[in-house]
Amino acid sequence: MKITTLPLDSFNSLAVGARRYFLLQNGDKPVIAPSECPHRGGPLNLGRRKACGAKLVCPWHDNAYPTQSIERGALPAIRRCAEISIVTGNEDIRVWTELLPINQGQGACEDAA
Amino acid sequence: MSSIDALLNNNKNPDHAMLEQALSRFASHPLFDQPDSFYCDSPYLRPVRPQDLREFNFDSVLALAELKQPSHLMAQRLLLNIYEQDLIFLPQQKKLHLEEFNAFYDEGLRGAGAAIRPMLERHVFGWLDSEVSVSGNWDVDTFKGYADEVLDRVARTPSALLDCIGNSRNPANAARFFLIQCAGDFLSEASAMARNVLGNFGPAQSELFKILIDEYGYGVAQKKHSVIFESLLAECGLNPAVHYYWQFYTATSLALINYFHYVSANHRHFFRYLGALFYTEASLALVTRAQAQAMRIAFGDTVDTLYFDEHAHIDVHHGKMAFEQLIRPVVLRYGNQVLPDIIRGFEEFRLLQDVADAELFAHVAWHDELSQWRPGPPPALPAGARSHPFHECRDDLSVTHVHGATELFAVDKGTLRLVCSPFTELNLSAGQHVVIPQGLLHGSVITSDHCSYTVTSLE
Incomplete structure (x- = not known):
């Protein structure tokens, strides 16, 4: 088991071994969510928000997933002030930053339009 | 708006007014009011400086960066008094003053404490929700x-x-x-x-x-x-x-x-x-x-x-x-x-x-x-620095407190003792000063018949 502690502003994507995750901004509770859509493996990290942020929509087939159910597959993590500690197996971890539309304009609700 | 101002001006929300009344009643109780010493000889005497209530708004949630604010200290003092009304304390060395015992565990005082407890808890621990x-x-x-x-x-x-x-x-x-x-x-x-x-x-x-x-x-x-x-x-x-x-x-x-x-x-x-x-x-x-x-x-x-x-x-x-x-x-x-x-x-x-x-x-x-303090020239004051003069008499005691900003504490007339811990005291006289950093405990007691001093914010 490995604990990795990172500044929250230092990354928004990571790979643990072969699996990819992204930092899902969820109010005060950031979630290290799996990037792979459970349907056909689409890039959930490139999806959009629905129902005022309560659901994520996969860009491939428009399947919408409640944030709560995404969190069930998320890596165990604890945020303490401006840092987050992530618990993983002993696989290699890579982190990077990319443009994630899903974390842009969280206040806007697609359903409200 | 301070808690007391809210009470005085509140004619819309009776629940809020009741809360403010409970706060004032609890904090101003004689057991928690002005003592005559920096040391508490009875387990029931626990000063909280009720005169400062007017300056605080306990409805707000303090952020982690605001824990040096004086409302944090007062709310924590109030909360410990409330929680410890559930515990038994009897003096081990000194005589029991039964009237103090009865007053500390008084039903009305407990009721006032119970009413304000959630507000105080939110004020001092609410920040944990956003930091963890x-x-x-x-x-x-x-x-x-x-x-x-x-x-x-x-x-x-x-x-x-x-x-x-x-x-x-x-x-x-x-x-x-x-x-x-x-x-x-x-x-x-x-x-x-x-x-x-x-x-x-x-x-x-x-x-x-x-x-x-x-x-x-x-x-x-x-x-x-x-x-x-x-x-x-x-x-x-x-x-x-x-x-x-x-x-x-x-x-x-x-x-x-x-x-x-x-x-x-x-x-x-x-x-x-x-x-x-x-x-x-x-x-x-x-x-x-x-x-x-x-x-x-x-x-x-x-x-x-x-x-x-x-x-x-x-x-x-x-x-x-x-x-x-x-x-x-x-x-x-x-x-x-x-x-x-x-x-x-x-x-x-x-x-x-x-x-x-x-x-x-x-x-x-x-x-x-x-411990290395020596009289010296005062620091330069920032433009528009706000000063508050105080005039007090012999033995007037200011219960320990903190300031939300770093301040210059200068004695203008007479003498006083600045008490920062039981082992750190400064005797200051007219013309002498000390800088009190933000959030650090101190109190004072006047040691001349009359004393005037000025507190000036350095921020």
């Missing part, structure tokens, strides 16, 4: 792995307390100030824990009870942890009476005591309590060796460090018991749904401990600085 969060798919072994790593880091990190005391200009007084910060908790040690042993929650209840009876010395007074701590205080030249040094507790030391009451008084937070208990028991097993060493540096090798040695031993068991006999069975029985709160309690108490340590070290550093 738990997410993802945890199970009990993942948590154990995380906790082991955190505790291993605690074990490997050199003791900052040892550095602070060892490097102080006066290690004995630095150690005494540290012991005073502990005294608020250790002299009624595990009282919050006792709130959690009633009811019926199966085998885990009996495991918690075992920890409690260790803390309480198995019914043998000399073995009780608080009694062992009283002996240490006396040996180090301190008064072991409960809350004798009430005015010298920092806000974040009070927060450590109050957090355990907070998560224990309302059993909705029981799982947070379990996490916090685990962190404190497991980490104490690691840090008490350094605390014992700090006592030897301060007071010599002959000082009896039994209090810390006892914890270095028994808390190894308590840490293991808290996890293996309490947390693991509770999670197995009630599912991973209870884990986020357990982990949150673990992490919240760890953060509170770090914040309290930093505040203690800042106080010791300032006390060291003041």
